[in-house]
Amino acid sequence: xxxxxxxxxxxxxxxxxxxxxxxxxxxxxxxxxxxxxxxxxxxxxxxxxxxxxxxxxxxxxxxxxxxxxxxxxxxxxxxxxxxxxxxxxxxxxxxxxxxxxxxxxxxxxxxxxxxxxxxxxxxxxxxxxxxxxxxxxxxxxxxx
Numbered sequence: 001x002x003x004x005x006x007x008x009x010x011x012x013x014x015x016x017x018x019x020x021x022x023x024x025x026x027x028x029x030x031x032x033x034x035x036x037x038x039x040x041x042x043x044x045x046x047x048x049x050x051x052x053x054x055x056x057x058x059x060x061x062x063x064x065x066x067x068x069x070x071x072x073x074x075x076x077x078x079x080x081x082x083x084x085x086x087x088x089x090x091x092x093x094x095x096x097x098x099x100x101x102x103x104x105x106x107x108x109x110x111x112x113x114x115x116x117x118x119x120x121x122x123x124x125x126x127x128x129x130x131x132x133x134x135x136x137x138x139x140x141x142x143x144x
Contacts, residue, residue, distance in 0.1 A: 035041055071078050077085075 068078055
């Protein structure tokens, strides 16, 4: 009859355990957040990282030297070589961009000069025609 009333939920014996687990994790998470945000934790972490970096520096240098020798023997570029090439390529790209801008400016100036020259040339024949037309009409009027 419980099923007919709309109560289709079955009893889960693990549900109380899940509730306890969730409550425990919430309390644990809040306490960890409080601990991590404390000044003492940040000082301890900073000291630990400083010690690690100090101790690992000689090892890192040895690995870098070994890697450089290996890359040299394999005739492959090192990180410094790649960085140097990248800087050179960036410099070349910037110079090409500057040249492109200068060429565009020169093109605009040449187009303006060509347009001004074409306007001047087209205006000169029109003025010549006006003069010629006037003189011809005057000459034709004299002949009559």
